[in-house]
């Protein structure tokens with residue numbers, strides 16, 4: 001059984017890297033962000049709460065995140081393992097986690113703040129069908145227009161310089177002490193995330209001596 005935690009600021013490609021690992025190592029991918037998005041889309045009470053907090057540029061309370069992850073971990077029969085994205089959030093959660101689960105490692109995707117800004121502020125979203133675009137990596141054929149449905153492209157409400165600065169500050173304040181806890185146990189693999197998706201994936205697998213990715 002393989003058990004990983006993945007950390008990295010928005011725009012570091014964390015979700016993509018976690019999915020690639022989860023897919024062919026058959027890990028359960030527990031993403032706090034995905035769970036929140038599902039709740040927002042399905043208009044649950046949790047979703048409404050999350051929407052308000054995120055629109056103000058803040059992170060969702062540690063307690064909410066902890067109860068969601070505890071439920072998911074408790075309800076699963078772990079045959080192959082998991083990769084957790086978005087948890088733990090604080091020192092107490094990290095200590096609890098280390099005591100309860102014998103983890104293989106923490107994948108820390110490192111991206112300088114300037115690069116985070118460049119990537120995040122280039123993101124666009126089709127207002128009609130919801131498809132994601134990126135003015136650096138995935139440009140639409142016609143400026144400002146969705147390739148698929150012709151809808152107008154917009155930025156997410158929280159993808160502006162001010163909200164991003166708040167998130168960067170929150171992220172560093174929150175993550176630094178956690179990384180220190182994990183470093184003390186020598187779990188942390190800090191990976192340079194400025195490289196391509198394939199190169200980053202390869203670096204993660206090299207570090208933990210994981211099998212190379214199956215190609216179709």
Ligand SMILES: [Zn+2]
Pocket residue numbers: 126127128129130131146147148149150151
């Ligand atoms: Zn569209």
